[in-house]
Amino acid sequence: MEWPNGAGFAAAITFDMDADSLIHAADPAGWQRPYPISMGQYGPTVAIPRILETYRRLGLRQTFFIPGWCVKTYPRAVEEILEGGHEIGCHGWIHENPAARSLAEQGEDLDRAIEALAAFSGTRPRGYRAPVYQLTNDTPGLLADRGFAYDSSMMADDDPYALDLGGRSLIEIPPHWGIDDWPPFAHYAEIGYMMPVRGPTEGLAPFFEEFAAAKADAGLWHAVWHPFLTGRRARWQVVERWLETALTEGAWFATLGEIADHAETLRRAGRLRSIAFPTYAERQE
Ligand SMILES: [Zn+2]
Numbered sequence: 001m002e003w004p005n006g007a008g009f010a011a012a013i014t015f016d017m018d019a020d021s022l023i024h025a026a027d028p029a030g031w032q033r034p035y036p037i038s039m040g041q042y043g044p045t046v047a048i049p050r051i052l053e054t055y056r057r058l059g060l061r062q063t064f065f066i067p068g069w070c071v072k073t074y075p076r077a078v079e080e081i082l083e084g085g086h087e088i089g090c091h092g093w094i095h096e097n098p099a100a101r102s103l104a105e106q107g108e109d110l111d112r113a114i115e116a117l118a119a120f121s122g123t124r125p126r127g128y129r130a131p132v133y134q135l136t137n138d139t140p141g142l143l144a145d146r147g148f149a150y151d152s153s154m155m156a157d158d159d160p161y162a163l164d165l166g167g168r169s170l171i172e173i174p175p176h177w178g179i180d181d182w183p184p185f186a187h188y189a190e191i192g193y194m195m196p197v198r199g200p201t202e203g204l205a206p207f208f209e210e211f212a213a214a215k216a217d218a219g220l221w222h223a224v225w226h227p228f229l230t231g232r233r234a235r236w237q238v239v240e241r242w243l244e245t246a247l248t249e250g251a252w253f254a255t256l257g258e259i260a261d262h263a264e265t266l267r268r269a270g271r272l273r274s275i276a277f278p279t280y281a282e283r284q285e
Contacts, residue, residue, distance in 0.1 A: 007252035047231025068113030089127035
């Protein structure tokens with residue numbers, strides 16, 4: 001892909017600051033579960049200040065996806081993120097599964113989340129990542145209705161592409177499970193997610209291989225990390241050491257909003273892959 005200012009490739013770390021929203025969304029009695037709540041709380045209270053300090057020292061501005069409920073529950077973390085000049089994207093209201101919500105409910109969840117972010121920061125989010133990537137065929141249209149520039153929940157390419165919604169479009173910045181830190185680092189039995197937890201160097205190595213591959217291919221590398229996972233002490237020390245080298249390798253480190261704006265410029269010039277969405281207009285037999 002082409003990148004601005006002669007950069008050889010592009011890179012972005014995204015953090016999804018789910019905090020303990022997951023346990024409340026998964027279990028009506030979740031508020032009575034101190035252990036998973038404490039695991040999630042580590043994100044906004046301990047990991048976010050640590051991550052932001054690294055970004056400040058290295059001069060990085062990056063993207064954080066935050067559920068609306070977390071904005072209200074952890075305002076100090078959100079203030080610190082905004083003070084650092086970072087982008088905040090929408091990540092649902094309370095990490096509800098959009099695929100389990102009606103169309104009307106999905107719209108209400110989005111509006112509630114947008115309102116929480118806008119009331120706090122003064123700006124509406126331009127980017128969206130569906131909780132657990134579970135968007136529906138309706139979600140891109142709901143996002144376009146609300147002025148979003150991009151989604152980051154689908155996996156049809158390595159690099160950004162456009163969703164042709166029929167007269168409207170949305171930029172897609174595709175994640176995949178190989179750049180998500182749940183498989184190496186999450187063990188969350190309460191929501192049925194039980195993986196063997198990798199050591200910091202072993203668990204992070206695949207992300208760094210992905211970075212080298214993006215460099216070789218002039219592509220986009222991005223990571224889908226979570227403060228309560230990769231923001232843990234030993235893992236973050238590995239990331240910090242890696243970043244100090246990675247920043248010298250000719251990548252355009254940007255927010256997903258900036259990357260989406262660049263992709264939109266390419267789309268308008270006819271130089272970005274565009275795919276019709278939804279993939280299937282009707283049920284397949
Ligand atoms: Zn999430």
